[in-house]
Amino acid sequence: MGEVVDAGKKEANGSLADLNPTVVFVLGGPGSGKGTQCANIVRHFGFTHLSAGDLLRAEIKSGSENGTMISNMIKEGKIVPSEVTIKLLERAMLENGNDKFLIDGFPRNEENRAAFEAVTKIEPSFVLFFDCSDEEMERRLLGRNQGREDDNIETIRKRFKVFQDSSLPVIEYYNSKGKVRKIDAGRPVEEVYESVKAIFEPKNEKAD
Ligand SMILES: Nc1ncnc2c1ncn2[C@@H]1O[C@H](COP(=O)(O)OP(=O)(O)OP(=O)(O)O)[C@@H](O)[C@H]1O
Numbered sequence: 001m002g003e004v005v006d007a008g009k010k011e012a013n014g015s016l017a018d019l020n021p022t023v024v025f026v027l028g029g030p031g032s033g034k035g036t037q038c039a040n041i042v043r044h045f046g047f048t049h050l051s052a053g054d055l056l057r058a059e060i061k062s063g064s065e066n067g068t069m070i071s072n073m074i075k076e077g078k079i080v081p082s083e084v085t086i087k088l089l090e091r092a093m094l095e096n097g098n099d100k101f102l103i104d105g106f107p108r109n110e111e112n113r114a115a116f117e118a119v120t121k122i123e124p125s126f127v128l129f130f131d132c133s134d135e136e137m138e139r140r141l142l143g144r145n146q147g148r149e150d151d152n153i154e155t156i157r158k159r160f161k162v163f164q165d166s167s168l169p170v171i172e173y174y175n176s177k178g179k180v181r182k183i184d185a186g187r188p189v190e191e192v193y194e195s196v197k198a199i200f201e202p203k204n205e206k207a208d
């Protein structure tokens with residue numbers, strides 16, 4: 001584990017190959033409840049939650065040279081170039097010290113997927129897919145009230161289109177490899193979590 005170098009930040013030591021982490025990708029449309037359910041999984045199953053969107057928003061706030069580009073992309077609902085997002089994810093995993101990660105909102109397109117695989121050599125254990133109607137996601141996003149610049153109807157519609165055109169094909173790719181665990185995310189939070197929990201709980205296999 002890295003040593004503490006400043007307020008709450010740890011040095012990123014070693015390589016991902018050494019860490020060899022367990023990774024679960026958490027995908028679903030904007031507002032499908034990925035972040036909400038990840039918080040529950042973290043509490044019960046010891047994963048660390050890394051939201052690609054949160055990491056990008058933190059990068060804007062940090063005054064990084066990429067800040068303006070990232071901010072413009074998010075306002076337009078567009079996908080930030082993979083090298084930027086992957087560097088943030090790699091750094092967050094190495095700084096963290098855990099070896100079990102929920103990677104939320106990534107990979108968002110084929111470029112994200114292929115670049116992550118090429119750079120990190122990590123294959124996800126499985127992909128949690130929160131399936132929810134556009135009507136319900138729109139209602140949730142417009143009611144979220146977190147001051148996000150992309151939670152307005154114009155950007156929400158763009159984000160839905162990007163999800164349809166670019167993110168669903170990634171889910172289809174993992175589905176063809178038998179890796180997708182699809183959840184009906186249109187139900188109340190507690191009901192959705194019951195389904196999520198069943199996926200993470202060790203199976204009670206019968207002895208012979
Ligand atoms: N099952 C649910 N029923 C009703 N509201 C929900 C449910 N799950 C989450 N919400 C609410 O909907 C909003 C969006 O949820 P959340 O932030 O978890 O979605 P997300 O998929 O992470 O969104 P994004 O991709 O935009 O970051 C939040 O205000 C959250 O409290």
Ligand SMILES: Nc1ccn([C@@H]2O[C@H](COP(=O)(O)O)[C@@H](O)[C@H]2O)c(=O)n1
Binds near residue numbers: 051056073075076
């Ligand atoms: N892999 C990603 C993930 C996110 N973005 C950008 O951030 C926006 C917000 O993402 P949330 O998951 O927090 O909803 C998203 O609309 C993209 O602009 C990205 O580029 N790449």
